[in-house]
Amino acid sequence: MHELAITQSVVDSVCERAGGRPIRSVRVRVGVLTAVVPDSMRFCFGLVTEGTAAEGARLEIDQPPGAGRCRTCAVAFTLTDLILLCPCGSADVEITSGQELQIVSMEVG
Numbered sequence: 001m002h003e004l005a006i007t008q009s010v011v012d013s014v015c016e017r018a019g020g021r022p023i024r025s026v027r028v029r030v031g032v033l034t035a036v037v038p039d040s041m042r043f044c045f046g047l048v049t050e051g052t053a054a055e056g057a058r059l060e061i062d063q064p065p066g067a068g069r070c071r072t073c074a075v076a077f078t079l080t081d082l083i084l085l086c087p088c089g090s091a092d093v094e095i096t097s098g099q100e101l102q103i104v105s106m107e108v109g
Contacts, residue, residue, distance in 0.1 A: 003036055006101070007044035014106045015053045023054040024107040033066040033082060033098035066098025 014026050026045075030036045038061045045059040066079030070086035070093055077087060084093040 003040040004044045004048070006036060007041050008048045010103055011045070011048045011052060011054050013103060018053050018106070018108050020053060021108040023057045024109060025058040025060060026054065026106045027060040027062065027104040029062045029064060029100045029102045029104050031064050031066065031098035031100040033079060033095065034101050035082070036101070038063060062104065064097055064100055067096045068093045069096055070094075 010026065010028060014023055028041075030038065030041065041061065042059055045057075049055045049057060066081075067076065068079045068084060068086070069076045070088060070090050072090035072092050073086060073088045075086060075088065076096070079093075079095065079098055084095070085091055086093055
C-alpha cells in the first residue's frame with residue numbers, strides 16, 4: 001500500500017510547516033492517474049497523524065481527471081486509467097493532467 005508512505009510524507013511536510021501549531025485541515029490534489037486510492041489515503045491519514053500536530057485534522061482530496069494529447073493526430077482527450085491509447089489507435093500519448101500529487105493548502109490554529 002503506497003498510500004501509507006505518501007500520506008506519511010504529506011503529514012511530515014505539513015507538521016514541519018506548521019511549526020508546532022495544531023493543524024485543522026489539509027487539502028491535497030491527487031490526480032486520477034497517480035493510482036492513489038483516496039479512501040486508502042484517508043484511512044492512512046488517520047493512522048499517521050496520531051500524536052502529531054495534525055491529529056484530528058480533516059483531509060480534503062481534490063482529484064483532477066486525467067487528460068492526454070495524441071502526438072500523432074493532435075487530439076486532446078480524457079484518460080480514465082493508465083492505458084494510454086488515443087481514440088485514433090496511437091499509443092504516442094502525452095499526459096497533460098491527472099498525475100498531480102501536491103499539498104494545496106493547510107489550515108492551522
